[in-house]
Amino acid sequence: MEQQLQRFLEKMDEKINNVKDQFSIQVEDLTQKFTNSVTSTIEEKLTPLVEENLKLKKEVTTLKRKTYELERVVRKNNVILHxxxxxxxxxxxxxxxxxxxxxxxxxNGKMENFDKWEISEVYRLGKRGSMKRRPILQPTSLSPRKPEHNKQQNYTPKPNTLPSRLVTVGVRDYHPPKQENSYHSYHNQFIDDDNYKDNALxxxxxxxxxxxTLKTDDNLxxxxxxxxxxxxxxxGxxxxxxxxxxxxxxxxxxFYYKGEIPGRNGVGFLIKKHLIANVEEFIGISDRIALLNIKLPLYKDIWSVLQIYAPTEKADQETANKFYDxxxxxxxKYTHKNLIVMGDFNAQTGECQPGEETVLGPHTYGTKxxxxxxxxxxxxxxxxxTxxxxxxxxxxxxxxxxxSPGGTYKNEIDFILTxxxxxxxxxxxxxxFNFNTNHRMVRAELRIQKHKNPRPKYNPTKIKxxxxxxEDIxxxxxxxxxxYMKDTNKMEVQDKYNWIENSITSAIKTVREKEQKxxxxxxxxxNLLEERKELISSINSDSKRRRISELSKEINHSxxxxxxxxxxxxxxxxIIASGGIKKAHKELLNSKRWITKVRDAGGINKSRRVDIKTIATNYYKELYRQEHSELECELDPAVDTDSDIPCVLQREVEKAIETxxxxxxxxxxxxxxxxxxKAKEVLAPIFTSLFNDILKTESIPEQWTKSHIILLYKKGDKHNIGNYRPINLMSNIYKTSAKPSTPYSTERSGRH
Incomplete structure (x- = not known):
């Protein structure tokens, strides 16, 4: 009996332990599930807060950096006190x-007071006890400040006498810039003196x-x-x-243009006159792609500017793919290190997608x-x-x-990339922009820096x-x-000629004026242009767009x-002045045609200006180097060729100038x-003396050995340099000397 009771108790203990184990497992499972549930809920609630906190920290850091930069910019100017x-x-x-x-x-000038935080540093220039004088600089404001009184009243404090040492405020400046002299009034037409002194960008x-369309000169x-x-x-x-x-x-x-089909497509460039000398070459790829290579100021590398006109969305896929290829x-093949691609792409970029941050910024037009x-x-x-x-x-x-023509749709399809x-x-x-087109001009500003002492080019031949x-000249x-005789008495021929040439050119420059427009x-x-300009600048409506279209037709006709x-x-x-129209044709032909490209000795077309000049130079060097049969002519037996050449007379020089x-x-x-x-009476005696010195010394000025060579197209292939006729533009003083200096001319042979 006792044994049975003992076994029963053991079984009960075993069952109780099993129940406890199962209960413990269930409690652990429930605890884990509850913990996971609470944790996930907390994380779900806290994640936005954490992200917002991180975002705020970044913004605070950015604002601190911007504040520092702004304070640094405000404090960067120097003020030198005397x-x-x-x-x-x-x-x-x-x-x-x-x-x-x-x-x-x-x-005294009714300006706002300065605060201590606006001054980053204060110190004296030079060593203690030094008496060295430094240039006086007009004080400039530490931050933009407007006077309370009228803007037209400018207060300029008078500087006191120089102290033993100067006090500066702001960034250290051990070598203050020297005071620059003002430029000539003519120079001011090209350069802003204030920006120039500061070497501003x-x-x-x-x-x-x-x-x-620019099909006609009227459109141009x-x-x-x-x-x-x-x-x-x-x-572009x-x-x-x-x-x-x-x-x-x-x-x-x-003006450069490239077209293949009359009345369709076509691309080109307009280059302002001050950059014409910087043009390296134009390359016409097709009637949709043209390339300009140009050397811009203070950039060592050439800039390549690609102007394009892309096919529309309706064009077939093959045409579009070929265009981008x-x-x-x-x-x-043709571009240099610095590249710009611009034009009408007929494309909508939409918003920036992941991975496109390097080429597309955040400020786009539209989302599609x-x-x-x-x-x-x-x-x-x-x-x-970009x-x-x-x-x-x-x-x-x-x-x-x-x-769109009706004004319903607007898109951004013209771009500038670099x-x-x-x-x-x-x-x-x-x-x-007051021009008859439904596109708007896209314009980018490229930063450059001008040279310190540029001299504006002046061409006296372009001014009437x-x-x-x-009379003034x-x-x-x-x-x-x-x-003249006193100053050039002991000079050589070259020095005398330089003196004369400099005197004439300086006299011309003293009376130069702006070219009359x-x-x-x-x-x-x-009036029609002004009316259209006002309509373009006002709010668009159907009636105004119709009026703009009508005005554009009237303007074209006018x-x-x-x-x-x-x-x-x-x-x-x-016709009234000369009885002919030759000079009228010359005046009406108000443009010069450039050679677009020529073939070199190997048959390869070259479009760079330097290459074209080299090909032309080599061609004419080889042409003039060829041997030609000498032509013999008999001289008049009455002329004594062994006698000395008589001196040039002043009346001969006067006649040469007149003719x-x-x-x-x-x-x-x-x-x-x-x-x-006009200056015949002044120059005739001087030229007479100079020409006689040239005959005696048998030496000519170096300027007479130089000339401008102009190539005129004759006929045939325009890319063949042999189809151009060279014309030398030589010094008119040399031409004047050649007439009386011919020893066997009719008048001079009579004096032998």
Whole structure:
């Protein structure tokens, strides 16, 4: 009995232990589940808070950095104070002295007081007890401050006498800049003196525009008139619709275009006159792609500017793929280190996608990306190009570049891309451009820095002088040449000629003036242009768009009429003056054609300006080096060829000057025949003495061995250098000397 009871108790204990174990397991499971549930709930609630906290920390860090940069920019200017006695014992006293002085001066000029935090550092220049004088600099404000009184009243504190040492505030400046002299008033037309003294950065304005058509010169005249109101230096053009390939130089710009089908497509460039000399080459790839290689100021590497006109979305896939393949091939073959690709891409980029941050910025127009937009992004990714339109924040109404004919749809389809975005300071859309197109101009600002002492180029041959200006030139020249015999008595021929040439050119420059701008359009045309300009700048509506379209047609018709009237007046004026129209044709032909490309000896076309010059030089060197049969001629037996050549007479020089043709291009010295004719009485005796010295010494000035060679196209293949006729533009003084110096001329042979 006891044994049975014992076994029963053991079984009960075993069951109780099993129940306890199961209960413990269940409790652990429930605890784990509850813990996981609570933890996940807490994490779910806390995650947004943590992320927000991290975001706020980043923003605080960014704001601190920006605040530091702004304070650094505000404190970066130097202020040099003069006349402060050195009574301070420590830097704190020096700081108080400077603050009191600045606030005293500011109170006199009604300026806001300076705070201590605005001054980063204060110290004295030079060693203690030094008496060295330093240049006086006009104090500049530490931060932008506007006086409370009228802006027209400028307060300029008078500097005191120089102290033993100078006190500076701001960034250390051990060598303050020297005071620069003001430039000549003529120089001010080209350079801002204030910016120039500070060696300030300036920009080159590079723009692109779809003009819809420049098929006629009337359209081109309308475009150039509209460009007067905006800033631009290089303008890429799409849809020019001209056939062929030409480079035309006008008075204010250089015009290049490339077209293959009359009335369709076509691309090109307009280059402002101050950059014409920097052009390296134009390469016309097709009627949708053109390349400009140009050397911009202070950039060692050449800039390649690619202007394009892309197929529309409706074009077939093969055409679109070939277009982008041609762009990639052009970039590989012809472009340089610095690259710009711009034009009408007919593409919508939409918003930036992951992985596109290097090519597309956050400031885009619209969210939809088209097929052409996808191709554009791939082009940018493949060539490391950044779309500048998306880099700078602008208002939405200043982003779109194309509007549908009815004004319903607006898109951003014109872009400027570059592989050097750090060199650019801005990219924007020109909102109010007075030209007949439904595209808006896209313009980017490229940062450059001007040279310290540029000299503006002056071409005296491009200015039509008045009779009063000629009188002033002759008067100035007469004053300079009074002491010619005394000043040049012991000079060699070369030095005498230099003296004469410098005297003439300096007399011309003393009376130079701005080139008079001719009135291109009538008052009626200008009124129509002004009316359209006001409509473009106002709020769009259907009635205004219809009126703009009507005005554009009237403007085109009026410009055509004005140009015709101007041509007739020019022809009539020259017929009355000379009885012919040869000079009228020369005046109306107001452009010079450049050679687009020539073939070298190996049959390869070269388009770089340097290569074209080299090919032409080598061709004519080889041509003149060839042996030719000598022509024999018999001299008049009455002429004694062994006798001495008689001296040149003054009346011969006067006759030579009088018989020189007018309206002829001068040589490298820029001295035209009109100057020689007007100053005949002053120059004739001087030229007589000079020409006789040349005959005696048998040496000529170095300037007479140089000339400008102009190549004129005759006929045949334009890419063959042999189809061009060279013309030398030599010094007119040399031409004058050649007439009386011919020993066997009719007049001189009679004196033998």
């Amino acid at each position: 006349g402060l006695e050195e009574t301070e014992e420590n830097n704190t006293q020096l700081m108080e002295l400077v603050l009191n002085t600045l606030n005293e001066v500011g109170s 300036t920009t080159v304005q590079i723009a692109s525009l779809n003009v819809l 005249a309308e475009l150039t008139n509209a460009l007067r109101d905006i800033k631009w230096d290089i303008l 053009l799409s849809e020019i619709r001209r056939d062929g390939e030409e480079i035309l130089q006008r008075s204010d710009y250089l 041609d762009i990639n091939e052009t970039i590989i 990306r088209s097929k052409n937009g996808e191709k554009l992004i791939n082009l940018a990714l493949g060539n490391n190009l 779309i500048l339109n998306s880099k700078y924040k602008k208002k939405t109404k200043r982003k779109w570049t194309w509007v 592989n050097k975005p750090k060199y650019f300071t801005d990219a924007n859309v020109v909102n109010r 002088r008045t009779s009063q200006q000629y 002759v008067s100035n020249l007469a004053k300079k040449c009074v002491n 001719t009135k291109k359009f009538s008052s009626k045309t200008m 410009i055509r009429k004005d140009r015709k009237q101007s041509r007739m007046e020019t022809i009539e004026r020259h 020189q043709s007018s309206d002829k291009a001068p040589g490298p010295d820029g001295i035209d025949n009109e100057i020689l004719t």
